[in-house]
Amino acid sequence: MGARMRAHDWSTSPLGSPSTWPQSLRSMISALLNSPMLGALLWSPNLIFLYNDAYIPSLADRHHTALGRPVAEVWGSAWEQVSPLFLRALATGNGFVQQTVEIPMARRGKAELTYWDFTATPVRGETGGIVGLLNQGVETTAQVLTMRALRESTERLAAMVNATANVLYRMSPDWAELRYLDGRGFISDTHAPSRTWLNDYIHSDDHMQIQEEIQAAIRTKSTFELEHRVWRTDGSLGWALSRAVPLLDTEGEIKEWAGAAVDVTERRRAEERQQLLMREVDHRAKNALAVVQATLSLTRAPDTASYVRVVTGRVAALARAQTLLADDRWHGADLRSLLEGELAPFLGSDQRAVLDGPPVALPAHAAQPLGMAVHELATNAVKYGGLSVPTGRVTLTWYLDGGSDGLLQLRWAEEGGPPVKGSPTRRGFGSRVVEGTVRGQLAGAVAFTWEPIGLACDIQVPLRRDPPFPVLEGGTGFSAD
Template sequence: MPRDDATTALSERSSGARRFPVIDWARTTLGPRAGWPTALETVARLMLHSRQPMFLAWGPDLAFLYNDAYAPILGARHPGALGQPFRQVWPEIWEELVPLVQRALDGQSTWAENLHLVMHRNGYPEDTWYTFSYSPLHDDEGRVAGMFCTCMETTRQVLAERALRENEGRFRALLDAAPAMMWVTDRDGHCTHLNRSWFEFTGQAATDAKHHDWMAPLHPDDRPEVETAFARAITDHAPFRLDYRMRHADGGWRWVIDAAEPRRDAAGRFLGHVGSVMDITDRREAEERQAMLAREVDHRAKNMLAVVQAALRLTRAPDQASYARAVEGRVAALARAQTLLANDRWAGADLRAMLEGELAAFLGSLPGSARCTLEGPPVALPAEAAQPLNMLVHELATNAAQHGALSTPGGRVQVGWQVNAGRLRLRWTETGGPEIPAPPTRRGFGTRVLEGTVRGQLGGRLLLDWRRQGLDCTLDLPLAARTTVSEAI
């Protein structure tokens, strides 16, 4: 095919090529088109028909030829750059390109990735970035006569990545400022960031938290469940929420709640998870205490009901009025025990306060008027022992008021106690009452309460000495009382 300026195939598809016929190539270092070397013609044709941005520079002054895809890179310099020397096309960046150009002219291919160049292509300086390669071009005699470039402007990509990094930096700074533990993973579940609170809580070193090692602080019994749930969340690109135990920096185990949501880009593609971990040990312990208290209240309610039912069933009296008084007294004793426990939030009851409540009528408000004396150190009864012991004292007081020392004006009751090695030893001594000719032969409700409460319910020992001058009762029981439904009935 003839290669004259008017009929060249270079004008077939490219707007850049269509300008070739009006250019006086003879006035450039390229010379008339008819005399172009085959290598130059061939590369020019290949370049003009490509959609990849390309240019070639040929001859002593590296005359510049380019295709349509390269034209946007030139900006306002297109189309006047055709046939101009390379250094005149890009004077502001020429010095930066010289080393790469020289290597190409020395016969070596070069490569640059995201190279920063400040261009004035539109009349003002612009920060631009390019990825490109320079390759040497040989003339028909095999000598290097120019260079060929394929390139791509990566300015948008570089700026987007920079913005992403800045956003990621701000995001991580925000995570580090968060009081909760925060973590971020990639789409494969590998941990890419743990915030400052995580390391402060776990005491884990940053080098130990790579990939799945970030799960090292999890309790061994909980880790399989967490790993299974986390793997499912990754597969399903789904949220994640689970309670588990984690080792604290102090070496103890703490309960935490871990909640995460999938991360997605602007196109909705899954990027991984971002999660937060919060210490819920106090909340969980409070819930457990509440549940335990509910069980305790239920147990005590059933126990009280059992005692009331027994009082109704076993109380003996000569008439209805006496029966009612006896039952009401025992129920009132139960109520007083409940009040003592409630005042101390069911943690227990004070022994002296319990005794004063049952013996208030005989303690006396004036000097010398007391018919009962109380002597002993402060003792906090466990909640499990307060109610049955209160019933026991009530039965002793009732028996003393009806038949014993407190049934006569000159009778006295002395109550003394001491604590030794975790056991309470309480002695109830009656004097000055009616003589007791012999121990009672019938086991009434009171006797059942005394024996069943001390031995069966509280796991202690009871000694009843029915002396002629009055009852002498000694109780010996552990302060860590057993929790059982009353066996006194």
């Protein structure tokens, strides 16, 4: 028998001195002491508690007073919880096995929940009767808490993943096989291994780049990351930002790739629209500068003040049209707003300028040329025509022929100004601007009629949607003859 057992003071133990114990008890204790497994012997009707060295860590501060005492005194309330199992085994002779039993207990002055796997085996004495129970087991508190934390962490991770719209996928070490894909409604799911994933999901123009990035990631065992085009569930083409990390085995070799992809289609489209808009703004700015240059070079005036006034007015007309386009993000401009900008001083209660027509959304390419044309008509009217005297007036009427993409018919009619004595013998810069912008830039038609009551000008402009970068005819759209 072990030295610890021999050295123990048995004078107060119900079992008495070990020298008086029956051979069956001595043999059982000998086997118990030599077992590497946590074990205890509950002996006699009082269930005296005898245990081996493997049990000591679980006893903690109970160890110094536990040996040879009734188990109920050693474990207190913890014993009350499990005692029905042990007493039943003692009464029936049927052992039991229990796993992950939760037992509250106090150790080292601290209450805690502990978990145990344990067995109880009845021990029979020399006469065949049950004289005790052999209790063996292991404390699993650390393992249970670790598994619980792992399960909670896994559940949190799953919840976070499910809360996102990220596509999830798994790839074989060489990326030859797509093992799993949850497309989240963005692309089609794959729950069975697929070796045709590249053709099934990726636009053919991106195959080479994807293969190059994959091989680079495999060589360096580093993260794969790339934006590329994918076929969406509805058959349309979208964009995905895909990222995958290698999972390594104990030898440091890649055993699988775990990846996620984000739908970036709208972001890419917004970037493309922004780039297109920037190029278009750049192009239109160059066009506007070309018009300004032509205005400066072709404007004639008797003196510097007159020259400055004319040029300033024409550049201001360009700026007003530019502002309307910018307000509508370069999609177009409202015709009435454009006309009001040119005739603002004459609108109001005296009705010297009357506008009458339905709502018309001018395409972006038509706004500035048409604004310039109306500005020149208004400038001519202020200098020589219907707006040069207080009793004169201008009426602008328009309608659409063929719908929003059809033909804009606009009529400028003056009355009440100085009498008109027929068509002029020479064309001025203003009339050349009107003809050049309408015909050259807008592919439209213009006709001047010098009636006795005042000038009438009929303009026809096709409202086809403009191409991305309209090119001015002849560089400026002005006729220089």
